[in-house]
Amino acid sequence: MKRLTAIAALAAIATATACGTTGTTSSGGIYTTIDGAKQIDASAPINPFNPQGSTFVGYDTMSLGWPKNDLMNPDLFYPGLAASWSATPDQGEVVIHLRPNARWSDGKPVTSKDVRTSIGLAYTQGGSAYTVNAGAAGAAADVVIVDDKTVKITQGANRSNAFLRNVLSTVVVPDHVYGALLPAGFWRTLQDARGTGPAADKAKTEITGLSQKVITFSPREDVSAGPFVLERVNPGAALLKRNPYFYDSAKIVPDKVKVLNYTGNEQIWNYLVSGKLDSAPFTAVPAAVMARIKATAGNEVRKGYSPVAASMAFNQSRKPYDDPHVRRALAYLIDRAQVTRVASPEAGTPSIATTGIHGSAAKAWLGPGLAGLNPYKVDPAKADQELRAAGMVKRKGQWGFADGKPWKVRLTVPAEFSDWVAAAKSITSQLNDHGIDASVTTSADYTLYLEELASGKLDVGFWLMALGPSPYNIYQRLYGSANGWSLLAGRLTHSPPGKDGNWMGGPEKIGGVNPGELTNRLNLATPEEQKKIVGTLAALTNQQLPVIQLYDYVNTQFVNTSRYTGWPPHDSEALRLPAGVWMQLGMIEKK
Amino acid sequence: MTVTAMLPDGQGGGSARATLRRNFWRGVARVLRRKPSRVAGVVILALFALMAVVGPMLYPAHLPRDDDALYAPPSLAHPFGTDFEGTDVLALVVTGSRYVILTGLATAVITVAVGTALGLLAGFHRGRWDTVLMRVTDLQLTIPGLPLLLVLSTVWKFEGPLEMGLVLGLLGWGGIARAVRSQTLSLRERGFIEAARGLGLSTPHIVVRELLPGMAPYIAMNMLIAVTGAIYAQVGLFFLGVLPFDSNNWGVMLNLAVFGGGALTSAAALPYLLAPLLAILLLTLGIVLVVDAMDEIFNPRLREE
Numbered sequence: 001m002k003r004l005t006a007i008a009a010l011a012a013i014a015t016a017t018a019c020g021t022t023g024t025t026s027s028g029g030i031y032t033t034i035d036g037a038k039q040i041d042a043s044a045p046i047n048p049f050n051p052q053g054s055t056f057v058g059y060d061t062m063s064l065g066w067p068k069n070d071l072m073n074p075d076l077f078y079p080g081l082a083a084s085w086s087a088t089p090d091q092g093e094v095v096i097h098l099r100p101n102a103r104w105s106d107g108k109p110v111t112s113k114d115v116r117t118s119i120g121l122a123y124t125q126g127g128s129a130y131t132v133n134a135g136a137a138g139a140a141a142d143v144v145i146v147d148d149k150t151v152k153i154t155q156g157a158n159r160s161n162a163f164l165r166n167v168l169s170t171v172v173v174p175d176h177v178y179g180a181l182l183p184a185g186f187w188r189t190l191q192d193a194r195g196t197g198p199a200a201d202k203a204k205t206e207i208t209g210l211s212q213k214v215i216t217f218s219p220r221e222d223v224s225a226g227p228f229v230l231e232r233v234n235p236g237a238a239l240l241k242r243n244p245y246f247y248d249s250a251k252i253v254p255d256k257v258k259v260l261n262y263t264g265n266e267q268i269w270n271y272l273v274s275g276k277l278d279s280a281p282f283t284a285v286p287a288a289v290m291a292r293i294k295a296t297a298g299n300e301v302r303k304g305y306s307p308v309a310a311s312m313a314f315n316q317s318r319k320p321y322d323d324p325h326v327r328r329a330l331a332y333l334i335d336r337a338q339v340t341r342v343a344s345p346e347a348g349t350p351s352i353a354t355t356g357i358h359g360s361a362a363k364a365w366l367g368p369g370l371a372g373l374n375p376y377k378v379d380p381a382k383a384d385q386e387l388r389a390a391g392m393v394k395r396k397g398q399w400g401f402a403d404g405k406p407w408k409v410r411l412t413v414p415a416e417f418s419d420w421v422a423a424a425k426s427i428t429s430q431l432n433d434h435g436i437d438a439s440v441t442t443s444a445d446y447t448l449y450l451e452e453l454a455s456g457k458l459d460v461g462f463w464l465m466a467l468g469p470s471p472y473n474i475y476q477r478l479y480g481s482a483n484g485w486s487l488l489a490g491r492l493t494h495s496p497p498g499k500d501g502n503w504m505g506g507p508e509k510i511g512g513v514n515p516g517e518l519t520n521r522l523n524l525a526t527p528e529e530q531k532k533i534v535g536t537l538a539a540l541t542n543q544q545l546p547v548i549q550l551y552d553y554v555n556t557q558f559v560n561t562s563r564y565t566g567w568p569p570h571d572s573e574a575l576r577l578p579a580g581v582w583m584q585l586g587m588i589e590k591k
Numbered sequence: 592m593t594v595t596a597m598l599p600d601g602q603g604g605g606s607a608r609a610t611l612r613r614n615f616w617r618g619v620a621r622v623l624r625r626k627p628s629r630v631a632g633v634v635i636l637a638l639f640a641l642m643a644v645v646g647p648m649l650y651p652a653h654l655p656r657d658d659d660a661l662y663a664p665p666s667l668a669h670p671f672g673t674d675f676e677g678t679d680v681l682a683l684v685v686t687g688s689r690y691v692i693l694t695g696l697a698t699a700v701i702t703v704a705v706g707t708a709l710g711l712l713a714g715f716h717r718g719r720w721d722t723v724l725m726r727v728t729d730l731q732l733t734i735p736g737l738p739l740l741l742v743l744s745t746v747w748k749f750e751g752p753l754e755m756g757l758v759l760g761l762l763g764w765g766g767i768a769r770a771v772r773s774q775t776l777s778l779r780e781r782g783f784i785e786a787a788r789g790l791g792l793s794t795p796h797i798v799v800r801e802l803l804p805g806m807a808p809y810i811a812m813n814m815l816i817a818v819t820g821a822i823y824a825q826v827g828l829f830f831l832g833v834l835p836f837d838s839n840n841w842g843v844m845l846n847l848a849v850f851g852g853g854a855l856t857s858a859a860a861l862p863y864l865l866a867p868l869l870a871i872l873l874l875t876l877g878i879v880l881v882v883d884a885m886d887e888i889f890n891p892r893l894r895e896e
Contacts, residue, residue: 266849269856286852288662288859338658342676415832418851422675425838429676432653442836444745 028242028590029563031254033579034268036281040261042235045218048171049125054233057171058580059240059257060105060224064096064115065168066581068573069305069555071364074470077168078574078585081110081225091155091163098149103245104174105222105229112145117175119143119153120182123190124210129153129166132193132204137487137523138163141194156194158490160523162470174223181214227252227583236261251586253564272299272558279567279579280558282306284419287345298562304575305360306555307468309351310344310420311547312411312427317497317505318459320407325390327545330409331376332383333434334427340551343423348551355538356478358466359552365471365534373542380434397435409438412458414449420462423550454482456503463547471530472522475537478515478546484508485516492520506546515540564588622887632880639874643692646685654678654686654839662852662859672862674838675851680866687839688870690752691822697756698763698821699814705760706767707810711798713768714775725772732765736824744833755834759821767813774806808889815882819875826871841867 035056044052048061055061065077065085083099102110119140122130129140138160144152155163183189186207193203222230227249228240240257242249260276262268268283272293285293293299312334314321321327336350352359353375355366362370387394391402400407411428413420424440431438443449453461465477479485484495484502494516497505508514518533525533541547555576559567566589567582568574574582582588623629657663657677665672671680713724740758749755778784779802787797828834829842832850837843844867852860 264850266853266855269853273856286857286860288857289853292857341658342661413836415836415846418847421836421847422851425836426676429653429656440836440838441748442832442834444741444833448745 028253028255030256030258031278031564031579031588032258032260033277033279034260034262034271034281035578036283039263040233040235040238040259042233045216046222046230047215047217047219048173049121049214050216054230054238055222055224056228056230056238056240056257056259056578056580058226058578058584059228059259060222060226060230060243062172062224062226063168064170064172066574066577066584067165067169069307069576070469070573071305071361072469072471074162074165074468074473076573077165078577078581080168080581080584081115081172082168085164085168087164090159091161092159093155094153094164094167095146096151096153096167098151099247100149102225102247105224105243105245106174107245108174108176109148110172110225111148111175112151113175113179114172115151115170116143116145117179117182118170118172120186120190121173121178121214122170123207124214126208126211128169129163130170132190132207137490138166140167160472161525162472162523165470172225174225177219177223178217181210181217183210227580228257231256248584248586252583253588253590254583257580269293272296275299275560275562277558278560278564279582281578282347282555282557282576284344285346285556290346293558296560298560300559300561300567302557302559302567302570302572302575304555304557304571305358306347306553306576307358307361307466307474308464309358309466309549309552310348310423311354311463311465311549313461313463313465313504313547314545315456315459315461315503315505316507316546317456320390320392320401321459322505323390324544325386326392327548328376329383329386329390329392330431330436331545331548332379332386333436334376334430334548334550335378336550338430339423339426342426343419344551344553347554347556348419349554351549351552354542354545354547354549356466356541356547356549357474357534357538358468361466361468361474362538365531366538369535369538373539376548383434394435399436406437409436410441410459411438412441412443412449412452412461414444414446414462415442416445417462424462427550453503454501456498456505458503465547465549466552470522471534472519475515475519475522475534478504478541479506479519479537480516483516483546485519487520492517504546506544510540510544513540561591563591565591619884619888622884625887626884628880629884632877632884635873635877636881639688639692639877642685643689647689650682650686654682662863664859665862671866674844674863675847675860678838680844680863683839683844684841684866684870687837687841687844687867690837690839691825691841691870692874693752694756694759694825695818695821697753698759698824699817701757701760702763702767702817702821703810703814706764706813707771707803707806709764710768710771711775711802714772715779715794715798715802717776721772725769728765728768731762732769734762736762737827740824740828741831741833744828748835750835755825756821759824760817763817763820767810767817770813771806771810774809775802778802778805808885811889812882812885815878815885819878822871822874826867841870 038052041052044050044054046055047053048055063080064082065080068076068078070076081098081102082096084097085094087094096115098110098112104110119130123132129138131139137158139156140153141156142154146152153167189203189206193200193207224243227243227246229243231239231241238259242252242255246252260271265283268280269285269289271277272280273296275296275298314327316322340348340350349359353373355362355373357365387399392399393402409431411424413424415421421442428438428440443452452458467473467477481501483504483506486493486500494508495502515537518537522530522533557575566587568587574585623633657673660673660677661675663669663673669679674680674683709724709728713721743758784797784801787801826842829840830845832846845864848854848860848864852863854860854864
């Protein structure tokens with residue numbers, strides 16, 4: 001470790017940087033932040049495959065590219081370890097050109113072999129482009145090293161237009177550190193796993209059986225291709241120092257990065273109030289706390305597009321939620337603006353209408369068509385009409401079923417999401433005002449909540465939706481596995497309510513339209529076709545209301561101008577990326 | 592022959608008991624007057640009892656909200672300000688008191704009933720009864736209450752105060768059972784118990800009429816202390832967010848004030864945090880002051896002073 005430090009210091013001195021930083025001076029200062037994705041676990045291995053690993057995306061963990069925060073195009077990326085890339089129109093083949101001067105923090109060059117090994121390791125974890133499930137859409141079928149700096153990755157027969165972005169999101173680790181985790185004959189086994197039959201099943205088991213070995217692997221030290229490399233980590237913070245071999249070292253200003261640990265949002269608020277953090281990713285903040293944060297010298301807020309929305313979702317296999325009239329009635333009774341004020345005043349905007357898409361993206365996708373959709377403005381009279389149309393009866397000011405049974409709306413949320421709890425309470429209060437017996441129930445934590453949801457135990461719950469920018473990802477939240485449609489071996493199947501995780505329980509066809517099929521087609525459609533499909537799905541969603549879209553999230557980031565400047569502006573495409581990537585893009589300067 | 596047979600008409604056992612009762616209550620009044628804090632304790636408990644019984648009737652089933660006054664500061668209209676959706680915090684505390692106090696009482700009754708019954712049984716019968724019951728008690732004492740409740744809350748929704756009280760009570764009787772057993776072991780060797788046995792009185796009579804009255808003060812004090820324990824336990828669980836949501840529950844209020852309102856970071860939600868805290872503090876104080884009075888009422892040595 002000492003020897004490595006000495007080498008690094010010497011190399012840093014030899015490396016002329018724009019700000020004249022060396023490993024021994026501290027003109028760049030220490031940049032302080034938090035990792036929004038995880039808390040620090042000092043005992044976790046320095047391994048990006050470990051969910052708690054002591055590695056930090058954008059600082060010492062590098063991807064081939066960094067996704068831009070675009071409203072519609074999911075394929076826009078900033079270069080990462082990949083200097084450039086090309087893809088065939090159907091994304092059947094992606095060619096990656098690595099940066100010629102990319103090197104690891106131990107001085108070794110970043111090569112195609114590293115990428116191939118990283119892909120092999122990703123297969124052991126499964127998901128996105130690297131899965132052993134035969135026929136999965138958008139899965140890589142072949143990885144070919146063209147030369148030291150060029151890799152060609154080919155899609156399997158079941159194509160998906162998500163392939164390029166999944167490939168570009170590949171986290172790259174050094175082959176000379178991680179390569180030994182892949183047993184001899186791994187690539188042959190992988191080839192066998194892509195088939196069907198007992199031999200393929202055995203191969204699949206072998207590949208996925210490596211998962212735990214990869215996750216628990218603990219390298220002696222951090223070997224990073226990013227702008228920083230881990231120096232030390234303790235329960236309170238992780239300290240990273242400059243990687244003198246980083247390909248764009250001249251752009252990197254801070255000498256060190258300190259990633260502070262936190263146990264909850266309140267701790268992050270306190271860091272911000274005390275002006276400790278140079279930047280902090282999105283954190284839910286109450287209005288009064290936001291005022292205190294803004295009052296701290298140097299603190300500023302950056303807001304931008306966040307492709308996520310909160311919604312109230314129905315289990316349509318439960319009465320009366322199987323009736324669209326009832327769902328519409330509830331939409332007419334909920335004042336979304338008030339719900340947003342109560343729940344997420346700083347990080348949410350009331351949804352314009354239920355479309356399935358975040359409001360900002362909806363304008364881009366639907367254009368003037370958006371105005372033609374029903375905004376479900378608060379209208380108790382219309383709600384009454386809808387409820388009567390559904391056969392509900394009002395007795396002594398309370399709505400109930402026609403047979404005299406009481407109707408109790410039980411809205412469930414995970415207890416740990418304070419904004420959802422507040423939103424749910426606001427909704428139930430509003431419904432109670434209009435004679436609907438509504439109350440909030442909570443699940444102890446999010447994992448349990450999702451289990452309860454998937455098992456069909458809940459009548460109405462909260463659901464994250466509009467996960468853009470990919471239109472397939474957007475509508476998959478409404479017409480995907482949670483609503484019965486799943487893709488197996490290239491074939492789309494629909495399971496009945498209560499089976500295979502179908503808790504939404506919506507109809508397979510609505511007026512001759514199969515929304516799950518349409519959603520699946522988004523995976524292969526051209527941009528023009530996508531627009532058409534999105535228009536159809538938005539109209540259907542607006543009319544049927546499998547969910548009521550409540551508020552669209554606003555990405556709210558915090559920066560402090562006391563020590564550094566050059567922050568991304570409001571609505572920047574880089575805003576949702578870690579500050580380490582901002583540094584790579586040459587954004588952050590010393591004050 | 593009994594004592595009553597020797598008394599003139601109209602001055603039988605009934606009137607003797609009445610005299611005893613009168614004297615007892617006079618003693619109680621004297622003990623309370625000795626320290627004003629004890630009177631304060633009784634007043635506090637009476638107020639909370641009244642709040643639990645009558646409080647929820649003073650407000651509509653769904654408390655009114657002011658959409659334009661979220662986290663409003665304290666004022667004449669809202670002495671403790673408003674919550675995240677503009678509901679009066681005082682109204683929430685008052686309407687939420689019934690659940691808290693009912694749970695506390697249910698817990699206390701179950702704790703005392705189970706603990707006393709098992710303690711008396713084990714101490715009086717000794718032998719195998721004692722061995723078995725005390726091993727069960729040891730087992731109960733080793734159960735980590737809070738972690739168990741956290742796990743239980745994932746499968747059981749604890750929708751009523753009695754359910755909550757039942758679980759808390761069943762988790763808290765071990766200490767009382769052990770203490771009652773040791774007292775029983777001591778008392779059963781006394782002369783009056785020997786005499787009762789010699790007279791051929793039945794075991795239930797000896798236990799209920801001879802042993803239990805001697806321990807009643809101790810049991811009563813434990814019951815009140817169990818109420819405070821139950822309040823802490825349930826409020827803690829609600830604060831952790833593992834129990835059903837009810838916006839007027841004191842623990843839920845604390846949770847929402849801290850995690851939703853940022854009460855520990857900014858002053859806006861501070862009244863929302865302090866109101867239930869103050870209620871818990873006052874209720875606990877009332878119980879402690881009354882226990883202090885009870886101690887003197889039942890303890891002959893303290894009374895002689």
